[in-house]
Amino acid sequence: MTGLLAGLDLAVDGRSFDLRSSSDAGELAKAALLESLSIQLHDRLPSLFEPTPQEIRQALASFAAGDAFARLARDFFARLTYRSLDYYLSRELANHTGEDRRFSTDAQRVAFQQALAQHTFEVSRIVEEYAGGWYGKTVWQKQALDRDAIDKFTAYAFKKMRSEFGRRRAVA
Template identity: 35%
Template sequence: MGHQHLGQLPATRQWQSVIGMIAGGSDVAEIAAATSSVAAASLEAYADDPTVRRALYVLAQIPLAARDDNVAFPDALRLIGLDLDIPDLIHIASACLDDLDRHALRGRSDFGEIVSLSAVESLQAVTRRSLDDLFDPQSEAERLERTREVLSDLATVKQFGLLAEDFFSRVLRRHLEYYLSRDLPNHVGISKRFSSLREHQAFTEAFYLHCREAARIVTRFAGEWFSKNTFEGGITEKGAGGFVHIAMGKLRDELRMRSGTHG
């Protein structure tokens, strides 16, 4: 099975409307919601992508592996498919990416690559917020133990919710940007929507912020899902897939609500 692409820019009245909104100066919320509506078919289809399911499963299992006092941390990570010897953040992130690549091998897709990168970036970004002393003078053992402690702290309703929020904000941004980025450069120049690259950059930053804010809709839901499933038999890949499907729907609805459209 070959690489599955998200597709060319839709040659539809909807997409022409999005282009018109960009040229006409519509705000970020309206453009993001309209782009999401155009891309909804692929977003829905790839909500069941095995890479998405696996990514969420691994993100949920890493904190639980760090919290397991009955198994050495590297061994606990190997049990979920992460093959490594040094359990620091860099090696864990690399092993996570390798694992997602292996699982996507037979059905590689553009969306799967978006998900893989987003999962690894989120794990690093959220963990590093508590690892400010990562490069301070420490022994190897102290550094590894500190990494394990910080990762284990993600196994709570609040912290896993924040991890999931970061993950979905990156997925959402990259997914919408996949479509927008191929047309936005056409609107930079004299007498166009963006008269300079600076204006274009300002729009991009506002767009990123909009995606982060929209992703907050999944924060509480993700944390409660994590807690409930952890205490009711454990988190499975199938269960992670079901969660992702619902979360994607919440994101679409939130984007529509923010733009004032519900169609």
């Protein structure tokens, strides 16, 4: 499985026209994708021995089911959202940790980061509810997934996430 993820990492990098122009957002998305795939595949592969190429293909093919795709999408969007928020917050949290500050100890700051990760996972449920139906409908109508459909899915998934964050903020 390590070879698959390393190959995917290289393939994503190779899709850039200019490797020097990779963005922080692109790197966050790639890391979230690789981490999500690693975890989701690990749950589908035998754990005692190194999986065979056939077992890896079967595990990848299992994402073609709407519910499995939905879980993968939720995991990805939760990780990407957390990584994006943490990317910016990590620069500032140190300024708010210490005596007479928001977080008096590192343990409190870590607890905040864990709560943030949990919150992004809970918010991403909205994507899971949408993704399974979207996948089935898109494959049925188009008989494939093209770049345009994936771009529209991604934009709408982010819109749903932002809406859910706003809804939760209004309730709190």
